[in-house]
Amino acid sequence: xxxxxxxxxxxxxxxxxxxxxxxxxxxxxxxxxxxxxxxxxxxxxxxxxxxxxxxxxxxxxxxxxxxxxxxxxxxxxxxxxxxxxxxxxxxxxxxxxxxxxxxxxxxxxxxxxxxxxxxxxxxxxxxxxxxxxxxxxxxxxxxxxxxxxxxxxxxxxxxxxxxxxxxxxxxxxxxxxxxxxxxxxxxxxxxxxxxxxxxxxxxxxxxxxxxxxxxxxxxxxxxxxxxxxxxxxxxxxxxxxxxxxxxxxxxxxxxxxxxxxxxxxxxxxxxxxxxxxxxxxxxxxxxxxxxxxxxxxxxxxxxxxxxxxxxxxxxxxxxxxxxxxxxxxxxxxxxxxxxxxxxxxxxxxxxxxxxxxxxxx
Amino acid sequence: xxxxxxxxxxxxxxxxxxxxxxxxxxxxxxxxxxxxxxxxxxxxxxxxxxxxxxxxxxxxxxxxxxxxxxxxxxxxxxxxxxxxxxxxxxxxxxxxxxxxxxxxxxxxxxxxxxxxxxxxxxxxxxxxxxxxxxxxxxxxxxxxxxxxxxxxxxxxxxxxxxxxxxxxxxxxxxxxxxxxxxxxxxxxxxxxxxxxxxxxxxxxxxxxxxxxxxxxxxxxxxxxxxxxxxxxxxxxxxxxxxxxxxxxxxxxxxxxxxxxxxxxxxxxxxxxxxxxxxxxxxxxxxxxxxxxxxxxxxxxxxxxxxxxxxxxxxxxxxxxxxxxxxxxxxxxxxxxxxxxxxxxxxxxxxxxxxxxxxxxx
Numbered sequence: 001x002x003x004x005x006x007x008x009x010x011x012x013x014x015x016x017x018x019x020x021x022x023x024x025x026x027x028x029x030x031x032x033x034x035x036x037x038x039x040x041x042x043x044x045x046x047x048x049x050x051x052x053x054x055x056x057x058x059x060x061x062x063x064x065x066x067x068x069x070x071x072x073x074x075x076x077x078x079x080x081x082x083x084x085x086x087x088x089x090x091x092x093x094x095x096x097x098x099x100x101x102x103x104x105x106x107x108x109x110x111x112x113x114x115x116x117x118x119x120x121x122x123x124x125x126x127x128x129x130x131x132x133x134x135x136x137x138x139x140x141x142x143x144x145x146x147x148x149x150x151x152x153x154x155x156x157x158x159x160x161x162x163x164x165x166x167x168x169x170x171x172x173x174x175x176x177x178x179x180x181x182x183x184x185x186x187x188x189x190x191x192x193x194x195x196x197x198x199x200x201x202x203x204x205x206x207x208x209x210x211x212x213x214x215x216x217x218x219x220x221x222x223x224x225x226x227x228x229x230x231x232x233x234x235x236x237x238x239x240x241x242x243x244x245x246x247x248x249x250x251x252x253x254x255x256x257x258x259x260x261x262x263x264x265x266x267x268x269x270x271x272x273x274x275x276x277x278x279x280x281x282x283x284x285x286x287x288x289x290x291x292x293x294x295x296x297x298x299x300x301x302x303x304x305x306x307x308x309x310x311x312x313x314x315x316x317x318x319x320x321x322x323x324x325x326x327x328x329x330x331x332x333x334x335x336x337x338x339x340x341x342x343x344x345x346x347x348x349x350x351x352x353x354x355x356x357x358x359x360x361x
Numbered sequence: 362x363x364x365x366x367x368x369x370x371x372x373x374x375x376x377x378x379x380x381x382x383x384x385x386x387x388x389x390x391x392x393x394x395x396x397x398x399x400x401x402x403x404x405x406x407x408x409x410x411x412x413x414x415x416x417x418x419x420x421x422x423x424x425x426x427x428x429x430x431x432x433x434x435x436x437x438x439x440x441x442x443x444x445x446x447x448x449x450x451x452x453x454x455x456x457x458x459x460x461x462x463x464x465x466x467x468x469x470x471x472x473x474x475x476x477x478x479x480x481x482x483x484x485x486x487x488x489x490x491x492x493x494x495x496x497x498x499x500x501x502x503x504x505x506x507x508x509x510x511x512x513x514x515x516x517x518x519x520x521x522x523x524x525x526x527x528x529x530x531x532x533x534x535x536x537x538x539x540x541x542x543x544x545x546x547x548x549x550x551x552x553x554x555x556x557x558x559x560x561x562x563x564x565x566x567x568x569x570x571x572x573x574x575x576x577x578x579x580x581x582x583x584x585x586x587x588x589x590x591x592x593x594x595x596x597x598x599x600x601x602x603x604x605x606x607x608x609x610x611x612x613x614x615x616x617x618x619x620x621x622x623x624x625x626x627x628x629x630x631x632x633x634x635x636x637x638x639x640x641x642x643x644x645x646x647x648x649x650x651x652x653x654x655x656x657x658x659x660x661x662x663x664x665x666x667x668x669x670x671x672x673x674x675x676x677x678x679x680x681x682x683x684x685x686x687x688x689x690x691x692x693x694x695x696x697x698x699x700x701x702x703x704x705x706x707x708x709x710x711x712x713x714x715x716x717x718x719x720x721x722x
Contacts, residue, residue, distance in 0.1 A: 090588070090594060166636060210596075219637070219640060223640045227451070233451060234639065234640030234641055235571075235638065235639045235640055235641065237640065241637060244633055244636055244637075245629075245633070246629040246630075246632045246633055246655055246659070247629075248658070252662055253632065253655070253658045253659045253661075253662035254662075255632060255633065255636050262637075268606075268607040268608075269607075271607045271614065271616060272605055272606070272607055272616065275527060275605055275616050276580070276602060276605075276623075277596065277638060278595065278596045279580060279584045279595030279596055279598065280595055280596065294607055294614070297609070297614045298607070298614045300614075301613055301614035301615075
């Protein structure tokens, strides 16, 4: 998803009109909050997709249309020893955006729900917040008051999500995901991942690809569950991050979360994150918004064959419909580039016969 | 290796007395230069160690002494299903310092040799350097003049190693390694890796471990050769880094190297680098100097069984002898901690029957 077009999240989050004007601090923190993603109940999360390969067709949730054909053709081409486009396994790097590409990001990115919940959860430790207008607006669901106190709200978010060790925060994310539910479907957020993408991830791995997440969301919020849900281990999750500081606490080595941004892995930051963490140029990239444009460009700019894909959210009945005019996760420039360069645009409505996995019992 | 005790590298590099006083800029850049590592001829580099496992003993270059026993006992314990200390494969993370742990770092870290060579190589593009006192001192091997112009030298190094794309720089490293030779042995630097460590890396991988480099050296200088030499792919190389910037150059997406440090992966930076890139706490860590202390502490601080090791350079005949009093890569505090906590100290002289692999024909 694309963050910087999402500055009116306060209004969206609370369903009423807010002010769109925000400062640089917000724009930065916005990347942490709004480009983030996912949820899951660690105990009852969605399958990893590995089980999806049991059928003869490894991509049964993909309709028999152009995107599926493009994927199958590409994979066959780069994995066939003898093909002029053969790519050795160690170079088969596939990168996926998370929010809006692997799971739903509407009506509000899951990490933002979590961050706001953390403010409420931390409130008992901060009696002084009771008189903070942003905190009052938050608990009162008062969008216009929140809009008027955005800066204070961001400070509260930064404070509520800092100061603990990385291990403590990891547990907080796990606990939250275990109980949080999507208000519309009442399902754990981690069940609102896209079944066709679970199949695609498993299909790529079965063909020797290494699959990565490259998200504007923070690594801390994704790593606790991506292995179980997507089959993507923590070391293959690239995201935004806060500064952490090493220290001995009562003789025990810990990493402490500081209330400061370290890296924003969005837009032009995505190729940088890929370079820093992988050091190879991907040959397949999958996104859904303008925040993924540079990642797709970078992938397309490699010397060999590559495949670039975009999810087009055009399915209001089964998920959501948003693209050029969306204020959050806009798909505009990247769509133009896709049309100009022959990138594959996947219509959720036409190309996927299933959106979400079946609910767990 | 440990960087910040190495401030007199100018004197060491040129064999005469220099001044040890340096500023913060130098201290930072020092981390880039002095904690860096390795070399290799891409065409004729050392074997990956995978071939070492052909013999019945996977660690033939290790003497039958305490460190070898400790390694074998640990690996057996964490890999034996049913052991109370069993660790599932995905959590078997092993981290290795590079300079002085996987290859030699004396008399001068290889990356520093490279960085200085780059200044000379870039000089034709900078006619103004002819009147630069640091440049003159460099080409004249005038240590006292260099000591007097350290700041200018660092500026030259930063300029000579920036401004190009990451792909161009990658090629520069490959080209340099293909022709550079260690002045004493006349061997490619990449043959001056430690044979026992090649065997250990292969042994760990054969037992389901994922092996990582965690070095103060820069990722850009290591990634071009670590897969071929150590069997460690680019995405498992964690190091210091310069800032890179994404841009379209004549429509082609590139990452441009900026003359600015991004991250210093040394000392307390090593656990941070591990967290950022892996997101799991290692269960085995191997270093050789005080710059590795926090990495070992962090590993030891995990909840399960772990193994911490240090190479002790006590073999002046076959390699070098340096520890507590060394100004470069000092082993002092980490040694005390090893003794206090029962970490394994590996004597190069007593515990390794071979240091370097046989020279390639």
